Amino acid sequence: MSRRVAIIGGGVGGLATAIRLAVAGHHVTIVEKNERVGGKLSTYERDGFTFDIGPSLLTMPHLFDELFRLAGSSIDDELDLVRLDPQFNYSWRDGSRLYVRDDHDATAAEFDAFSPGAGAKWREFDEHGRTIWDTAERTFFAGPMENPIELAKRMESPSDLLAIDPLRTMQTAARDAFDEPHLRQWVGRYATYSGSLPHRAPATLACIPHIEARYGAWYPMGGLGTLRDALERCAERVGVTIRTGVDVVGVTSAPNRVTGVAVSDGTIIDASIVVANADARHLYADLLPDDAALKQVSKAQRSTSGFAMCIGARGRTEGIGHHNVWFADDAMHEFREIEARQLPSDPTIYGCVSSVTDPSQAPDGDENWFLLVNTPPGIDVDTEAYRNLVLDRLASHGVDLRRRMRFCARIAPADIERMYRSPGGAIYGSSSNGMRAAFARPSNRGAKPGLYLVGGSSHPGGGLPLVATSARIVADMIQSDLA
Structure with a gap:
């Protein structure tokens, strides 16, 4: 059954959710306060220079290819992607240099050149990251995280929980994987990918360097802003209405469900489904004040x-x-x-x-x-x-x-x-600090029927791949709830 959907915010999560719901037959309107959609996927231009001031790297491009194909296109049609090699250049003041390449053998050789024997240790570390990712992809990232029971249903056995390595910190994982201090520091950097700290974040994040090694580090020619533009084109192609330069000032509701959104130009957009691609604290403090929900989402530590x-x-x-x-x-x-x-x-x-x-x-x-x-x-x-x-x-x-x-x-x-509107300027919304961070992160299901949350402050977290995953989870939840 077709429904009217209002989406608060035109970030990547909002755009991706809008495409999925419009393809499913719903009437979708995005309301974005800025003059351009994209959220943190943003650019700055001056005097002939262009800068990506949000994400500057695309990993797991197949997630966006799937989205574009739903809209009748493909990532090859929309973007001119270049697979970077080397992926990263790392430097220390003592003159040490490490180059992470777009090839397993080449990267192992670089680690060996950096510290004899480190190539084999890197391969072992990468293989452990593979185990973490393969397990997490079919459990944590396969659906919502409303409660531990729901997660347990997606696990093949109790050993899955240990396979994602939640009991160690990234700092401990670094010490266990490498003897060389600089390489331990390299591992710790991946905690900062989610706005977290290596001595607080779980070793689960060791899957991130594996993801880069496995799926590549990609750059769309013309900058990451071309991804934003492609998402906007595809959303409009499938019938999404996009209103920019206007702000949502409130979520309207009846006693038992949401009814739409109030907009800064004085209009009301009636909708039986509201998707908030906005920070959860802003949602429950300002748009739909709810002390209990605000207290709950505030348990998640800011990135x-x-x-x-x-x-x-x-x-x-x-x-x-x-x-x-x-x-x-x-x-x-x-x-x-x-x-x-x-x-x-x-x-x-x-x-x-x-x-x-x-x-x-x-x-x-x-x-x-x-x-x-x-x-x-x-x-x-x-x-x-x-x-x-x-x-x-x-x-x-x-x-x-x-x-x-x-x-x-x-x-x-x-x-x-x-x-x-990210409180404190937290880049990734909520952090991954602490072994229970995944459970503290705000749920994709809102505090009122018909309300859903997508994006970096909610499950599964920040960064382009996870936000794209969040959009799939939310769209699937909505379709399931309507069935």
Whole structure:
């Protein structure tokens, strides 16, 4: 039976859910407060430079190919994808360099060159990541996480729970896998992929480097904004109505179910189904006030935020990669500072220079540098002072951009909160800190009948693949509830 569906927010989760529900025959309207859809899948353009200021990497592209095929297209029709090799360049101040390649044998050889015997240890670590992922994909990510019983039904045996390695932390997994301190630091970085900390996050996250090794690290020519545009095209192709530049100010409801959304232009969109592609705390604090639901979703710990810079740099940098990481000297000190709600004094710096692969992203002969460091959520930042600190720390790694900058635009946690209504500027919504984090994350089923949650703050979490998975889970739930 066809229903009217209102979706709050046109991020990736909202767009993907809209496509699935429209293909299923429903009348879907997306309401997005910003002038463009895409949510955190966003770009910044200035003086001929283009920067991906949200996701800068596409993994598991088959998830989006499935979505595009539902809309009568394919990922090859929509995007010009390049599989990156090397995937990442990692650097330390002592001159150590590690290149993770798009080939298992080549990557193992790089690990051996970095530390004799580390290639075999990497293969063992990657195989353990395979076990985690294969188990998690058919259990945790196969459906909603409304209660442990539901999860247990998807498990083949009790051993599945141990197979995903939830009892160790990423820090412990790193120590067990590698003797070399730098390689342990490399493992710990993958906790930050979900806005978490390696000494708090479960070793389950060790599946992430395996996913990159198995499915590749992809870049769509023209930038990640082309993925946003493709999702918008496909949504409109299947009949989704998209309203941008207007804000949802409330969810309307009767005593026993939602009835639609109230919009900032004074209109009401009647809908028997409302999907919130918005932060769960914003939903239950502002749009559909519910003290009990707010208390419940507040149990999920916020992910880290970040301080980012978009730098138009003159000239070329020798040896730079598309994706680069310059590690702090003392990783534990960096994470302890974040836990203490302090800006890291020697932060690990991520740098994406997509013009290495795609010359269209910068003027001829120049480079587009996107730099990101992890920060606590909700922290105030003196952006001028911290810009200088980050650039000084980068220069101490041998990469000095200070005299090459044509401009430097800055993004602080407060900007992230303002742009995306993510409390504290938490980039990934909720973190994966703690072995019960997956159960603390807000449910996809809302506090009232007819209400559903999709996106990074709800199950299964943040990042493009998980948000695409969240959309599939929610669309399937809705169809099942209507059956």
